[in-house]
Amino acid sequence: MSLQFQGLIQTFRVGDFFDILCVAVIFYFLYKQIKDTRAMALLKGLAVLLVINVISRFFDLHVVSWLLSQGMTVLLVALPVVFQPELRRALEQLGRGRLLAKKVDASEAEIESMVGEVVAAAKVMSRERIGALIVFEREVGLGEIIDTGIDIDGKVSRELLNNIFIPNTPLHDGAVVIRNNRIMAAACLLPLTQQRTLSTELGTRHRAAIGLSEQADAIVLVVSEETGKISYTYGGHIYRNLTEEKLREALRTFLDKPKSAFSFVKTWRWGK
Incomplete structure (x- = not known):
């Protein structure tokens, strides 16, 4: 493990850091858009299905794994349709420069x-x-x-x-x-x-x-x-x-x- 870690450190470049940072920023903006919509509940449901899929594969539950795999394929195709309002709103706010708007909770x-x-x-x-x-x-x-x-x-x-x-x-x-x-x-x-x-x-x-x-x-x-x-x-x-x-x-x-x-x-x- 230590050798693998050392190898990772040696091959790590400055460009890799900015690559990871860009991906993190993108996911953060996506989360900000989803958390203010009803799509957040759907995303939580997808996360639960993903966890169940991993568990079923670990315990070799072949039928459950197959059903979940088929369902996930259909969901991936349907996601752009389901999240269409959120995607449209994200693009509009990007054009207005409002993606960094902060939500303040009331006391x-x-x-x-x-x-x-x-x-x-x-x-x-x-x-x-x-x-x-x-x-x-x-x-x-x-x-x-x-x-x-x-x-x-x-x-x-x-x-x-x-x-x-x-x-x-x-x-x-x-x-x-x-x-x-x-x-x-x-x-x-x-x-x-x-x-x-x-x-x-x-x-x-x-x-x-x-x-x-x-x-x-x-x-x-x-x-x-x-x-x-x-x-x-x-x-x-x-x-x-x-x-x-x-x-x-x-x-x-x-x-x-x-x-x-x-x-x-x-x-x-x-x-x-």
């Missing part, structure tokens, strides 16, 4: 302040019957959703949220996406749910909120334009008729403790 105090501002805005919009759709990004990134809207990148405040959703203004249609303590974009497009059993009372806003919650771990706040009722969606389910305090508690739980969200949903059984 607990900032989250508490943001929750207070959102709840205050929702209270006003509920009273005035102003429809609203507010998305909170959590573990799964929503970069491709943000790209469908108009860039804002402003601090969350009740005044800004109320102004965005005033009827007949350029940004009132679509959703606002909040990442950490920043409103990243407005007028964003969300995927509609395909559920056939939903109540006919639920309009496009509610169906869009459910649709996104089916595809990501985001929590989506909805204010009904017709009734003024406040709801939120998570995990493909909608929880309606929230009071101010229940909304505040839900947002605190989901945004402060992402891993405990399912236990919170089990604790509060609000009407759908």
Whole structure:
């Protein structure tokens, strides 16, 4: 082993160092693009399949190895299609020089302040019957959703949220996406749910909120334009008729403790 190491050191060139550095930088940029999108979950699944494939080869599980090998071949062909939004966004940011943009996590105090501002805005919009759709990004990134809207990148405040959703203004249609303590974009497009059993009372806003919650771990706040009722969606389910305090508690739980969200949903059984 020592002889091999010595041989490696002797043959190592300065060009090899820059070669490794370039590859590391490329992988770092790719990771930065993927971690802010739903593709990160897919990448983790591929990593699990790769580990299982290595284990099956080590224990000579021939059938399992063959099935995984065939599956990996199909996945490699499908990857460019699956990652098309992320690849497009990476090229766009490369052209804008934004690949080195740093993502700053919000502190607990900032989250508490943001929750207070959102709840205050929702209270006003509920009273005035102003429809609203507010998305909170959590573990799964929503970069491709943000790209469908108009860039804002402003601090969350009740005044800004109320102004965005005033009827007949350029940004009132679509959703606002909040990442950490920043409103990243407005007028964003969300995927509609395909559920056939939903109540006919639920309009496009509610169906869009459910649709996104089916595809990501985001929590989506909805204010009904017709009734003024406040709801939120998570995990493909909608929880309606929230009071101010229940909304505040839900947002605190989901945004402060992402891993405990399912236990919170089990604790509060609000009407759908």
